[in-house]
Amino acid sequence: MSRVKSIKRTTKETDIALTLDIDGHLAQESIVTGLPLFDHFLGALAQHSGYGLELKAEGDLLVDPHHLVEDVGICLGDALSAALGDRSGIQRFGQRYLPMDEALVLVALDISGRGQLFWSGPFPDRAINNVSSEVWPEFFKALAQHAQMTLHVVCHTGENAHHVMEACFKGLGRSLKEATMLTNHLAVPSTKGMI
Ligand SMILES: [Mn+2]
Numbered sequence: 001m002s003r004v005k006s007i008k009r010t011t012k013e014t015d016i017a018l019t020l021d022i023d024g025h026l027a028q029e030s031i032v033t034g035l036p037l038f039d040h041f042l043g044a045l046a047q048h049s050g051y052g053l054e055l056k057a058e059g060d061l062l063v064d065p066h067h068l069v070e071d072v073g074i075c076l077g078d079a080l081s082a083a084l085g086d087r088s089g090i091q092r093f094g095q096r097y098l099p100m101d102e103a104l105v106l107v108a109l110d111i112s113g114r115g116q117l118f119w120s121g122p123f124p125d126r127a128i129n130n131v132s133s134e135v136w137p138e139f140f141k142a143l144a145q146h147a148q149m150t151l152h153v154v155c156h157t158g159e160n161a162h163h164v165m166e167a168c169f170k171g172l173g174r175s176l177k178e179a180t181m182l183t184n185h186l187a188v189p190s191t192k193g194m195i
Contacts, residue, residue, distance in 0.1 A: 002023075003022035003084065003180075004019065004020065004021045004022070004026075004052075004083060005020055005078075005079040005080075005082040005083040006018065006019040006020075006079070007019075007020075007075045007078050007082075009071065009074070009075050011071070013060050013063075013067040013071065014057060014058065014060070014068055015057070015059075016055070016056070016057040016058075016071055016072060016075045017055070017056045017057075018053070018054065018055045018056075018057075018075045018076060019052070019053070019054040019055075019079075020051060020052070020053055020076065020079040020080060021053075021083075022051055022080070022083050022180050023050075023052075024050045024051055025052055026052025026053065026054055029043065030053070030054040030055065030056075031043055031046065031053060031055045032055065032056050032057070033055065033057040033058075033059070033072060034057065034058055034059060034061055034068070035061060035069075035131070036129075037128060038068070038069060038072070040166075041166060041169040042055065042072070044166055044169045044173065045172055045173040047170075048170045048173030048174050048177065049172075049174070049177045050173075050177050051173075051176070051177075053076075055072070057071070057072055057075075064135075065132075066135050066138060069135050069136070069138050070138040070139065070141075070142045071142070072139065072142075073138065073139040073140065073142030073143040073146070074145075076143055076147075077115075077142060077143040077144070077146025077147035078146045080146075080147040080176075080180075081148055084180065086188060086194070086195075087111060087113075087188050087189070087190075087195040088187060088188045089183055089185060089186050089187070089189075090111060090179065090180050090182060090183070090189060091178055091179050091180070091183055091189070092110060092112075092179055092189040092190075092195075093108075093109070093110050093111075093178070093179055094108070094174070094175035094177065094178035094179030095107065095108040095109070095175055096171045096174040096175045096178070097171070098167045098168075098171035098174065100164075100166055100167040100170070101160070101163050102157065102158055102160065102163065103157065103158030103163035103164040103166075103167045104155075104156040104157050104158065104167070105153065105154060105155050105156065105158070105164065105167045105168050105171050106153070106154040106156060107151075107152070107153050107168065107172050107174070107175045108151075108152045109144075109149050109150060109151045109152065109172075109175050109176070109179055110149060110150040110179075111147070111148070111149045111180070112148070112149055112150045113148050113194075113195040114150055115145035115147065115148045115149060115150075116144055116145070116150050117140050117141040117144040117145075117151050117153070118151070118152045118153070119137045119141075119153050120153075120155070121154075123155045123158075123161075123164060124158060124159060124160065124161040124164055125161075126161045127161075128161050128162050128165065133161055133165070136165050136168070140153055140168070140172070143172075148195075149179075153168055153172075155168075
């Protein structure tokens with residue numbers, strides 16, 4: 001069973017082509033968004049999820065990175081949802097405390113069929129390389145909504161905004177790896193019989 005999905009999405013704000021392979025058989029380093037900090041964080045996500053991710057994205061960065069960051073989250077969420085099919089055989093839940101030096105975050109998720117983000121701090125409220133910290137939750141929100149998963153991200157401590165946000169992306173990667181891992185049971189992991 002191949003768990004691969006390609007997505008193309010073009011709007012007046014962004015142009016995105018993405019291929020996701022949950023079982024990781026693609027070249028992982030092909031991530032180009034035009035925003036090097038975002039490439040760096042997505043590279044950490046791909047690395048720690050074990051997913052193959054090819055991504056080429058262009059956005060109206062001169063307006064605000066907001067559109068690009070949100071729309072990549074939409075495409076990655078759509079790809080993940082499609083690649084998972086009817087969710088049969090997956091672990092469903094994933095969680096990770098992720099330290100990065102002084103930063104410590106918790107990421108916990110449930111591939112529940114209900115797309116929602118719960119984001120709680122205190123997060124450092126500082127720009128990283130002139131990119132406002134308020135943009136990053138938009139990625140997590142769009143991803144959660146389009147992958148139809150319940151996603152909690154909690155910052156327990158951290159002074160350095162780069163450390164905190166990188167920890168969130170790494171923690172997301174590890175949590176997704178766990179949640180989308182296949183079990184020996186082919187059934188959909190829900191007492192309802194469907195997700
Ligand atoms: Mn870094």
